[in-house]
Amino acid sequence: MTDGIASAEAPPARVLDLLRELGELKRIRSAAHDGSIAERHFAAAWAALVDGRPPDDAWRAAAAAALAATRLGDIDRGVLAAVGIGGGEAEAIIARAVDEAAEEVDPALRVGLRALPDTGGAPPPFVAKLARQPRAGVTCPGRPRLLLEPPENHAEHCLVTAVYGVILAPFYGARPEVVYLASLAHHLHNALIPDSGFAGEVLLGDHLEPAFERATGVALAELPPALADRVREARAVLPDAETPEGRAFHAADTLDRVLQIEQHLRAGKATMRYVLHDMELVHAGPVRGFQDRLLTAMGLAG
Numbered sequence: 225m226t227d228g229i230a231s232a233e234a235p236p237a238r239v240l241d242l243l244r245e246l247g248e249l250k251r252i253r254s255a256a257h258d259g260s261i262a263e264r265h266f267a268a269a270w271a272a273l274v275d276g277r278p279p280d281d282a283w284r285a286a287a288a289a290a291l292a293a294t295r296l297g298d299i300d301r302g303v304l305a306a307v308g309i310g311g312g313e314a315e316a317i318i319a320r321a322v323d324e325a326a327e328e329v330d331p332a333l334r335v336g337l338r339a340l341p342d343t344g345g346a347p348p349p350f351v352a353k354l355a356r357q358p359r360a361g362v363t364c365p366g367r368p369r370l371l372l373e374p375p376e377n378h379a380e381h382c383l384v385t386a387v388y389g390v391i392l393a394p395f396y397g398a399r400p401e402v403v404y405l406a407s408l409a410h411h412l413h414n415a416l417i418p419d420s421g422f423a424g425e426v427l428l429g430d431h432l433e434p435a436f437e438r439a440t441g442v443a444l445a446e447l448p449p450a451l452a453d454r455v456r457e458a459r460a461v462l463p464d465a466e467t468p469e470g471r472a473f474h475a476a477d478t479l480d481r482v483l484q485i486e487q488h489l490r491a492g493k494a495t496m497r498y499v500l501h502d503m504e505l506v507h508a509g510p511v512r513g514f515q516d517r518l519l520t521a522m523g524l525a526g
Contacts, residue, residue, distance in 0.1 A: 233473065235395040240483075241307035242328045245294040247483050248385055259379075261293050263355050267347045267365060273451055274371035275345035283390050283404035288322050288339035290387045291329075295321040301341060312398035313482040330394035348446040350415035355379040357414050362485065363421030372488040378411045378419065381480060385410070388476035396475070397467035405458035407471050497526035 253415045257264060269286050269431040273279065296318070304314040304507050306423035318339050325332045330347040361371035374451045416439040440459075445453045461469040499505045519525045 226329065235392055239328050239391070240479075242294075242325070243388055243479055244417075244483055244487070245325070246290055246391075247384055247480065247487060249290060249293055250376050250384060251487075252293070252297050258353060261298060262290075262380040262383045263377065264357070265289060265293075266322070266379040266408070267351050268342045269383065269386070270347040270351050271345040272340075274348060274448060275343040277340075277343060279405055280341065281400040283386075283400050284337050286383075286404070287387050287390045288337040290383075291325040291337070292318050292321040292339055294325045298303045329391055329407050330424055333391070333394050333400070335376075344365040346441075350443040350446055351379065353415040354382065354411065357419060359484075360419040360421030360424070363423040363424045365426045367423075369421070369423070370487065376484055379412045381484075382408055382411055385473075385476045385480045388480055389472050392475050393468075393472045394429060396468045396472040397525065398472035402458045402461060402469045403453055403472045404477070406469065407476060409455045409459055410473070410477065413437075413438070413442035415443050495526070496524070500526040 249265070252261045253259070254338045265286065266290075268488050269282065272282050272285065277285070297400050301314055301318070304310065304317065322337060322339060323334075326337065329337070353410050358375040359381060361369055361375060361420060363369050369495070389398075389403035389407040392398075392401050411434040417435060420427075428435065446457060447455065458469075461467055461473055463470075465471045465474045500519070506512065506519065516525070
């Protein structure tokens with residue numbers, strides 16, 4: 225450490241697989257709910273903060289819930305209770321999912337993670353707008369837009385960035401509660417301003433920052449005053465990477481933006497051999513022999 229700033233520029237590359245799994249929460253859905261897991265976790269995160277949950281509890285709960293979802297998908301306390309699994313048994317299942325997913329999480333951080341029930345409160349209005357606001361895709365002045373379908377929305381991006389930020393905070397010596405709040409709130413302006421990407425921002429020129437500031441103020445006005453002040457304070461780390469919190473945020477934001485595109489490219493390059501043999505699409509079971517013979521006969525064995 226030098227002047228309070230971690231010397232590392234990047235966390236160890238081994239954490240990438242965990243980040244990729246967390247990013248997939250943008251794409252996992254279930255019949256009982258609208259929107260992806262990430263989108264709904266974003267709403268729950270803001271509802272908990274508005275309902276008075278301390279930020280230190282909020283980031284722990286959000287990270288634990290996201291980690292559990294990488295293993296359980298949309299199986300949560302409500303689903304477990306509906307099929308007769310409640311109380312300590314349900315909590316044990318969720319805790320095992322968190323522990324299994326958190327293998328690459330800093331040990332000191334991992335100890336404090338705890339999945340808490342949703343508060344049941346209502347999120348502020350900007351949450352629904354960010355969930356309806358698609359990300360711009362890849363844009364660059366003078367070049368055609370690269371848009372990969374389906375696009376993520378801003379609620380999904382902010383939630384995943386916030387969880388990434390919590391996980392990366394120890395590598396930079398950053399305060400996770402600050403990184404978490406800054407990440408949740410770093411696109412508040414897009415509740416009002418559609419995302420035009422880098423190309424559109426360049427065209428706005430000198431109007432860009434004042435417009436973003438005014439739009440952010442509109443969103444902050446929807447929060448209780450004390451929470452709005454906490455969010456403003458956390459957002460002070462956004463402009464640069466000169467503080468531990470700034471580094472952790474920008475690492476999280478950058479990695480999510482790049483891994484989002486990588487996901488599309490990786491899926492496009494997957495082979496049938498990888499899907500069948502490495503991922504065991506047709507997996508062990510009483511009819512595995514028949515299935516293997518079927519695929520071989522049909523020329524689909526990879």
